[in-house]
Amino acid sequence: GAGVSQSPSNKVTEKGKDVELRCDPISGHTALYWYRQSLGQGLEFLIYFQGNSAPDKSGLPSDRFSAERTGGSVSTLTIQRTQQEDSAVYLCASRPQAGGAYEQYFGPGTRLTVT
Amino acid sequence: ILNVEQSPQSLHVQEGDSTNFTCSFPSSNFYALHWYRWETAKSPEALFVMTLNGDEKKKGRISATLNTKEGYSYLYIKGSQPEDSATYLCAAYGSGNTGKLIFGQGTTLQVKP
Numbered sequence: 001g002a003g004v005s006q007s008p009s010n011k012v013t014e015k016g017k018d019v020e021l022r023c024d025p026i027s028g029h030t031a032l033y034w035y036r037q038s039l040g041q042g043l044e045f046l047i048y049f050q051g052n053s054a055p056d057k058s059g060l061p062s063d064r065f066s067a068e069r070t071g072g073s074v075s076t077l078t079i080q081r082t083q084q085e086d087s088a089v090y091l092c093a094s095r096p097q098a099g100g101a102y103e104q105y106f107g108p109g110t111r112l113t114v115t
Numbered sequence: 116i117l118n119v120e121q122s123p124q125s126l127h128v129q130e131g132d133s134t135n136f137t138c139s140f141p142s143s144n145f146y147a148l149h150w151y152r153w154e155t156a157k158s159p160e161a162l163f164v165m166t167l168n169g170d171e172k173k174k175g176r177i178s179a180t181l182n183t184k185e186g187y188s189y190l191y192i193k194g195s196q197p198e199d200s201a202t203y204l205c206a207a208y209g210s211g212n213t214g215k216l217i218f219g220q221g222t223t224l225q226v227k228p
Contacts, residue, residue: 003158031214042119043204043218056213091159098214101147103161 002026004107006092012113013082021077021110025094032075033095033104034059034067038088046090049075050098082114119207121219128195129227135191136222138205142186149216150179150190151204159204162190195226 005024013019025032034046045059049069060066064083069075079086089111093104119140128134140148147166153159163172168183176193192199202223206216 033215035216035218042220043206043216045215045217048213048215050213056215095214099212100214101164101166102214103149103164104214104216105161106151106158108156108158 004092004094004105006090006107006110008110009108010111010113012115015084015114016081018078018080019082019112021079021090021112023075023077023092023107025073025075025092026105027073029094029096029105030072031095031098032069033093034075034077035091035093036088037091038085043091046077048098079112082112084114087112087114119205119217119219121203121205121222123222124220125223125225127225127227130196132195132226133191133193134195134224135189136203136205136224138188138190138219140186140188140205140207140217142184144209145183145186145207147208148181148183148188149204149206149208150188151206152201153204153221154201162203192224195224197226197228200224200226 007022032049035043037043047067048056051072052069064080067077089109091109093106095102095104122137150162151159163179165181170181178191181188202221204221206218
């Protein structure tokens with residue numbers, strides 16, 4: 001079946017502009033996660049969705065970052081007034097449910113470059 | 116808060132060499148340990164999910180062990196091949212129901228033909 005997809009695959013934007021990153025999880029997966037990897041850093045958790053709710057937003061680095069999920073499916077991560085430190089690879093992952101020892105299924109990522 | 120560390124940061128080996136990487140994590144508040152392989156321009160791919168102390172898992176030439184009491188996991192690759200070149204990520208999942216993973220920085224493996 002189809003895996004997790006993300007769009008765009010690459011995004012170059014000017015400092016100060018807003019960007020939207022999209023994630024299509026595997027159908028039926030209720031849990032969805034956003035992570036990012038900045039240069040030289042490990043993967044960093046941003047936000048977790050269960051259905052359309054986000055019970056854990058603890059990883060969002062500032063109030064310029066927001067995310068939503070609709071219909072228990074597609075999620076959008078929005079970064080307002082982008083800064084150069086926002087440059088990173090943004091990964092989305094989904095799994096059938098939050099609890100339990102299930103692997104996470106990752107998308108190919110969006111590489112964001114802020115100039 | 117979990118803090119996951121991996122070593123070495125990078126590794127260069129010759130084809131046919133066997134190698135291993137280490138992942139350490141706090142032994143308290145532990146639920147599961149994940150290993151992923153991330154090849155350039157591809158999605159991270161799950162290798163193993165382990166939960167029990169003493170767990171050993173194997174997939175082809177790759178195997179992993181877990182020691183939850185002392186807080187470490189080893190990943191072994193036997194007879195490395197160029198296609199094994201990738202970044203290997205370790206991630207821990209603490210108690211709670213979110214499934215949120217805390218990742219180490221990764222070990223980048225380069226296998227030379």
